[in-house]
Amino acid sequence: MPRGSSPKRERQYGHIEKGARRRGAGPARAKEIAARTVNKERARTGEARTASRTSTRDVSSARRGGLRSHGGAAGPTYDQLYAEARRRNIHGRSSMNKAQLKRKLSR
Template sequence: MPAGSSAKRERQYEHIKKSAEQRGESTRRAEEIAARTVNKERARSGEAESASRTSTRDPKSAYERGGQRSHGGAEGPTKDQLYEEARKRHVHGRSSMTKQELKRALGR
């Protein structure tokens, strides 16, 4: 968390971090998700010193979006990203699967 953050933002950060870890994210990734989310909310509410255009003009907050944009892109995650997720989940037969098969096996 940035220095000078309010107690509310500190609690928010810890809550988001804990939720991400419970979903199976690594501690480092959970911290990154929490920091990015809290920083975006700080920017939206005018608490941050600087903010990107997308942070201030986005009609939906991160909570309202609920991860709609994560791994979005034109076609979603790459085959390599899907393969890595399948490896972490110990999906049997992943090495011979196509991108579509990996998506199906991961429930996407």
């Protein structure tokens, strides 16, 4: 974090870093994600001395995260479908693809 950051940005950095670690990012990658996100938000709100054009005119980090947070039309992953098929003891599940698993589980 840059010197002189507000307590709010310090908390934001910590939350983002913890979230990235929870999702499986390594320590260095989690710090990078947190720093970039916080710096972008600082630039958007005018807290930073310099700001790139994309930082100020692009979609906010919070909005982008919200757009990406839901599975949407893609639905559950193959691994999630496979785990459910295993739980229900569906035979032939190991040779099925995602669409086949989805069909079999919807019955």
